[in-house]
Amino acid sequence: MSRFNVKKVAVLGAGVMGAQIAAHLVNVKVPVVLFDLAAKPGEDGKPVSKNGIVEKAIANLKKLKPSPLGLADDADLIEVANYEDDLKKLKGCDLIIEAIAERMDWKSDLYHKIAPFVAKHAILASNTSGLSITKLSEALPEALRPRFCGIHFFNPPRYMYLVELIATPATQPQAMDDLEAFVTTALGKGVVRAKDTPNFIANRIGTAGMLATMKEVDKFGLTFDVVDDLTGKRLGRAPSGTFRTIDVVGLDTVGHVIKTLQDSLSPETDPFYETYGTPAVLAKLLELKNLGQKTGAGFYKKVGRDILRFDLSGGEYVPGGQKADEVYGRMLKKPAGERLKLLRNAEGPQGQFLWAILRNAFHYAAVHLQSIAETARDVDQAMRWGFAMKQGPFELWQEAGWLEVAKMIQEDIDAGKAISKAPLPEWVFNGPVAQAGGVHTEQGSWNPSSARFEPRRQLPVYERQLFPELLLGEGGPRPATAGKTLQETDAVRIWTLDDEVVIATLKTKMRAISPEAGEGLMQAVDLAESQYQGLVIWPGDDPFSVGADLQAMLPGYVAGGAGLVDSMEKELQDLMLRIRYANVPVISAIRGMALGGGCELAVHSSRRVAIMESYIGLVEVGVGLIPGAGGLTYLARRAYENSQASAGKDLLPFLTEGFTAAAMAKVGTSALESRKLGYLLWSDIVVPNKDELLYVATNEAKAMYRAGYRPPHRKQFAVAGRDGKATIQGQLVNMRDGGFISQHDFHVSSLIANVLTGGDVDPGTMVTEEYLMTLERQAFTSLLGHPKTHERIMGMLATGKPVRN
Incomplete structure (x- = not known):
């Protein structure tokens, strides 16, 4: 079966929309070349780069907020070109998106210029917000008109889900279907086909x-x-x-x-x-x-x-x-x-x-x-x-x-x-x-x-959307009732679509991991191991999880003291280790926020499948706590593994990266940045379209199982010990004395450093995950009784914003 294989895209016009469309193509790994006019020499007569207009636009992408790029440095992946010297590059492009200013005459002139260089199979689309697509097509040769249409991205292209596609009377239906499939799966957008009327829909x-x-x-x-x-x-x-x-x-x-x-x-x-x-x-x-x-x-x-x-x-x-x-x-x-x-x-x-x-x-x-x-x-x-x-x-x-x-x-x-x-x-x-x-x-x-x-359009691409976003009154499957329920409580639904993979969906507010939710996830692992090929933890909607249920934990401390909280944290840590060492693959399907305990749940899974707009991080310091469900243990282990793979084998630089991420509550502002922070690995999968997440995650679980999945060995790993802790502590003293962090920030960060380095042990001491988790629990429990932490927790619960005290 032939398919529309987009190996490269050209974007014509390096203005606000053109540059950001190019940026989003880079985000989803589509090679792109960005065109604009050739730059003219400056007033002083000195030669300038003929691609200067495009180069300036790409440089500006790194400064924009919110960022059009998943990683700012990826701006350098955009190929630069100008209309005078580089039109031949169009011949290697499968899709050409014109995004110059909204002037019919300018667009028509450009079409005359590029037409001889458009490949015979390529689709040409105009990103216009309202000009007549049919009128624009009149500037094109007859042979190109069947492969021409309108494509209207909304600003900013990375974040806005809608893309309108507009056909002319001459546009081939197959070209529209091919473009819709590409925009849906590769770019992660929701496509609506509009009639060719002013400003579309x-x-x-x-x-x-x-x-x-x-x-x-x-x-x-x-x-x-x-x-x-x-x-x-x-x-x-x-x-x-x-x-x-x-x-x-x-x-x-x-x-x-x-x-x-x-x-x-x-x-x-x-x-x-x-x-x-x-x-x-x-x-x-x-x-x-x-x-x-x-x-x-x-x-x-x-x-x-x-x-x-x-x-x-x-x-x-x-x-x-x-x-x-x-x-x-x-x-x-x-x-x-x-x-x-x-x-x-x-x-x-x-x-x-x-x-x-x-x-x-x-x-x-x-x-x-x-x-x-x-x-x-x-x-x-x-x-x-x-x-x-x-x-x-x-x-x-x-x-x-x-x-x-x-x-x-x-x-x-x-x-x-x-x-x-x-x-x-x-x-x-x-x-x-x-x-x-x-x-x-x-x-x-x-x-x-x-x-x-009329029912929804039936295209093969939509078979990947197991639960598309439905409108009120519309028929279709809904995740709350779909499939076969295996177990269900007020906190979690455990179910399956195909009798091959178990799906666990938290039902708590913001997918908080309450004791009941943790118990349900533990049962889901047991069930998956005994009868199924894998487990997928899928939220159904944003967010993936905002972490442990603080509203349950703080009263628990008041009622039962440190012993009860230590027991609750131990249960969470046991859950994370149960997931990590399960005998079937456990996939975290992440969309939206995976914060605190949600991040810990993700990093202990066998693999993560995340949509582009996933925001992952250990943010406990915002409420005056430290990660207590194995997050710091994960960072310490990963630092050791990364150091062993490096030439120098020096642990401290890798440990410092993890410490900074946790102590500064850094959150990846995209799935790509979360990879850079270490919360996603290169082996993890980034899915552009939110509605394809469950399809990809369940298929990944099956593929891993059928490839003979076995969990990792339980191994000891080296920690930096008291010397590493002293180095980090010295930096913290300077930050506190310089007024960059408060005394409570200093206290919390010191406890993070103590856990990450293994406490009062010699450098290079080999430890187990359970050993570091014990240090985590001790620090977490001590902080939960601290009045400054109480202020931060109550402030967050009341306003949703961190309190700095």
């Missing part, structure tokens, strides 16, 4: 919603900070709300997207066209060149520690920080149907505003569904993945009661309260949707063009 609905929100803000006289408080997490949307999000995206970018709507549509083609005018406040900020985060000022401006907001009436920044009335916060916690009724009947402007923007979103999505998307699923997925909404507009509408909400919307339209006079489509009130109570059903999602519910 997510930006069309998102921008229209933003403009409608601004109109309602003016109508109800609300301030930006209150609106952001209302339209952020409380509403199930991105925490940044409306105006902070615009500041992050860039007011110029938003202005461009608005202009695309203004230029491409008309009152005849869009009944909402009158709402696409540039809001006065946005026009004023653009005039002032206050473009948001990139310029330090937009709707908000940070001055020292104060956050100011822009006031259009005075044309200046005034103190911000206002919050919404809490009565609406309570309303937003109600069930969907009750929530919408309360907001619609609210007397205060904040409640009326909330109903208005939700009503407008439902209205707009229903009217435009047929023209911009194939099904309602595409709209809801696009808004979830592109705008960080907890639910898409159709999901919320359906949950609240389809026909009842539809009647409320139409009543507002008839009363002139809506932003358009366009009525809701006939399919909203009559036929299959009305009968089913919504657009998402077990059979599929509503397609108004075919007038039927």
